[in-house]
Amino acid sequence: MSLLKVSALSLSGLTLWLAPPFIFSRKIPLHNFMQGIALVSGFACCFEGRRCALKVAKEADFEAMKERAIDADVADELSTSIYVAEQQRRKEAEAILVSPEEVEAKRKALEALYSNDLQPEVSATTSEKDASDLELWWKVEAAQVQDKTATWIIENILKMKGRKFAEGKAKLQALLDQFGNVQES
Secondary structure, X not given: OOHHHHHHHHHHHHHHHHOHHHHOOOOOHHHHHHHHHHHHHHHHHHHHHHHHHHHHHHXXXXXXXXXXXXXXXXXXXXXXXXXXXXXXXXXXXXXXXXXXXXXXXXXXXXXXXXXXXXXXXXXXXXXXXXXHHHHHHHHHHHHHHOOOOHHHHHHHHOOOOHHHHHHHHHHHHHHHHHHHHHHHO
16 A cells, blocks of 8 residues: 555545535435435545555554564674674683783793703713703803893803802803803704
8 A cells, every 4th residue: 555545545535525515506316416425435535545544554663663673683683793702802811811820830831841852961970060050051041042141141140240250250151161062063
């Protein structure tokens, strides 16, 4: 039902209601009969127009309700996807922000694995002093890889500052002489 049909029915009903008194004469019996038929037809057109208008209104309400349902579904889908994405980001953040104790334990485990793999074999005849010197050499070598200065190595790794600085310089030179050639071969 279109708005055009409702308008045409309403206009024709109004015309049939208003026209007979001006067109027909009351003195002619056939005109009285035609006037009655015109009035009844006018009522019929008005009622049919009303019925059509209600159908159009119901269809418009139904279309509006359908649009609201589609909008609600889209909003629900969007909010669900946002919620899922937020939960996934939260899980990723929690995985990144694990407790420092776990991170430290994992770091130590990895450090132990890598240090065992990267350390040169120490013979069974190596004395305790040589083992401690070898450990110091690994620290010195790591510092040299990081481009640390000799002064920094003496003060922070060998722990010889102030009056002991000259002794630390001699110890660094001894470590370089003892283990420096091992790395070059």
